[in-house]
Amino acid sequence: MGARVRVGATLLAGAVLLSGCGLGGGDTAGEDGGAPVEFTEQELAWEECESGLPGSECAVFEVPMDYDAPDGERIEIAVKRVPATGDEALGSLVVNPGGPGGSGYDFVDHSPYTVSEAVRANFDVVGFDPRGVGRSTPLTCLDTEEIDDLLGTDYGTGRGADDLADLSPEGLEQIEDTSRSFVEACEENAPDLMRNMGTADVARDMDLLRALLGDDRLTYLGASYGTHIGAQYAEQFPDRVRALVLDGAVDPSQDQLSVSVQQATGFETALRAFVEDCLGTTECPIGERGDTVEEGIANLEAFLDEVAVEPLDTATDDGRELNKARAELGVLAALYTESWWPRVREALTDAMEGGDGTGLLLLGDDLYGRGDRAEYENSTAALMAVNCSDSPAPREVEAYAEAAALAGEESPVFGPTLAWGALPCAFWPEEAVAPQAELNAAGADPIMVLGTTRDSATPYAWSEALADQLESGFLVTRDGDGHTGYRMGDDCVDEIVDGYLLELSVPEDGGVCAAALAG
Incomplete structure (x- = not known):
């Protein structure tokens, strides 16, 4: 599923935005249930960023290259946050713009436009470059x-x-x-x-970040491919979901070439x-x-x-x-x-x-x-x-x-x-490929899936499908053009998203915005 179209962009070199594997690690996991203890005991050494919004802070933390071999090589994850503008923050809102390959680190700098003033007042907005991307340990193949x-x-x-x-x-x-x-x-x-780039591992990195930020549960806004990161997170850590907004969703149940045709x-x-x-x-x-x-x-x-x-x-x-x-x-x-x-x-x-x-x-x-x-x-x-x-x-x-x-x-x-x-x-090396799987995130609190009726990169049917697959998923519809729905000019959608992020409000009718526009 990033200037570039970084506000909820899915980069395309083939329509292959599907699901990853389940949580591994077995006995290597620490009390946190995800990363080993030596990783959860890290501290984020925040420093003033070299560039970005005034007041933004940057840090780096380490994750295992391979969660099944946590004593092996480590890689770095770069993270940036913009502190809440209000006096008392509810915690952190982790954001991702999509891709795969989009920079959550850079996406934070767009937060005055990509999230509302009310959300910025109540949350530290946090973004990270997923493993292999940008300022994190990068994967480089071609010149x-x-x-x-x-x-x-x-x-x-x-x-x-x-x-x-x-x-x-x-x-x-x-x-x-x-x-x-x-x-x-x-x-x-x-x-x-290259053998450890799957979204399941990205979700585990994000859970480690959640712990290092000091949040008991995750509040997350993911666009396009970022919806798959969020869905993978909910699958692996359903009890750690506070609020997830999955905007312009990917359908993890589709095989890759089926997705190509649907994306066309x-x-x-x-x-x-x-x-x-x-x-x-x-x-x-x-x-x-x-x-x-x-x-x-x-x-x-x-x-x-x-x-x-x-x-x-x-x-x-x-x-x-x-x-x-x-x-x-x-x-x-x-x-x-x-x-x-x-x-x-x-x-x-x-x-x-x-x-x-x-x-x-x-x-x-x-x-x-x-x-x-x-x-x-x-x-x-x-x-x-x-x-x-x-x-x-x-x-x-x-x-x-x-x-x-x-x-x-x-x-x-x-x-x-x-x-x-x-x-x-x-x-691609077969041993690096995850099996096909649907994600249902059984036991998670309500998860919002936001779909746009004439979305170019992630067809509306994918949002419908993901909302159906997630046990606690509910669908909000924006009737319009363009990719993704939040902060795209529809006040009805924005009010529903803000109410969910701030107060955990779930609308009785997720299609209310489409119904209002159709009327």
Whole structure:
């Protein structure tokens, strides 16, 4: 499931956001029931952060690389907090923006916008970089040029006879080699860490953080992939749940390629909303007022076909051109939040009318963490490692070709990329992959699942499914566009979330906001 779209963004290099394994550790666990005693006896040595909101504090703590071998290698987890603005805090609100690979550490700096004033007054807002991410002990696999090649791979349009991608045996071999090379690079650079990147371990790290913060129970806000961290936490530590808001949920019961197809459907819905909005403006590069959405999408597809054959020049100094795959990423950025729609329209105008691919290229860079233009953050490595660790994936390349064709029927623009992007998981070490499992968090206090009806990255059906799977789950619905629901302009949703976080209030009708809007 991160400037980039970091407010509840799911980064995509394949739609593989599923469940992890259960709690391990056996007799190594301390009295805390999670991490061994020597870890729970650490102290967070808070210091003024080098950057961030005024008054923010930063610290580092250690966790076992492998919870089943706690006497072995340790890794570091970087954490940041912004103290409550009120006089008496209720405790800590731990936050995560999604990913996998999103930085909770950086997400804290956005707290004036991502949580309400009332929540900030009553909670220290705390974020951490999950294992393998950012300022925590990082997982690094490919260098910048190699990630450029990975993200620039053209997987085809999925539109049958007019498909411009080379899906001959040689073409399939090239796609397979690209994916296999990613896994081999992880194996060479960080063989132990890559085997311990699953969400179940992230949840255990978060429970250790909860203990070090001095909170008896966890209060948590997780967006997109962050919902899976929260659901895993509730599964392993149901008696330590105070309040969990799981916003833009991932469905942990789905296998990876099923998720690819379903996610394609979500992006197709979001694309149609973007195109409809564009056609209603005075300057829309993919059509004019009066055109149908189908005509606008057809014009966009024609443009993507053109850059597949003749990539556009860009003003970057690294030699990259705008090919079809990179143009898709630029358009994809628009589908996370409506606030980016004007920027994507401008970038499409530059490309389609001026032959300049820079705007779309930079939008894709922002989405995948090439923020300083010189190199990527390690979010792409973390994304793949977590996705491939969290549930089984087919080992035959043919299965991905079939999924790409099916996803292409649901979303000709994005479907094939979503399916083929999961191919590295076919080569991930099998001993590092968790079994498929549903999560029910039996015994936990009420858990809020918040779904948006036209969510692009995490289809609304996933929120419905997770709320059903969780024994104490209840669903709140935002009727709208964009990714995630809290602090997205719906006062009804915000009031329900705040009431739950502050007072543990559970609405009798979780769908009240959708019902009110529909009326």
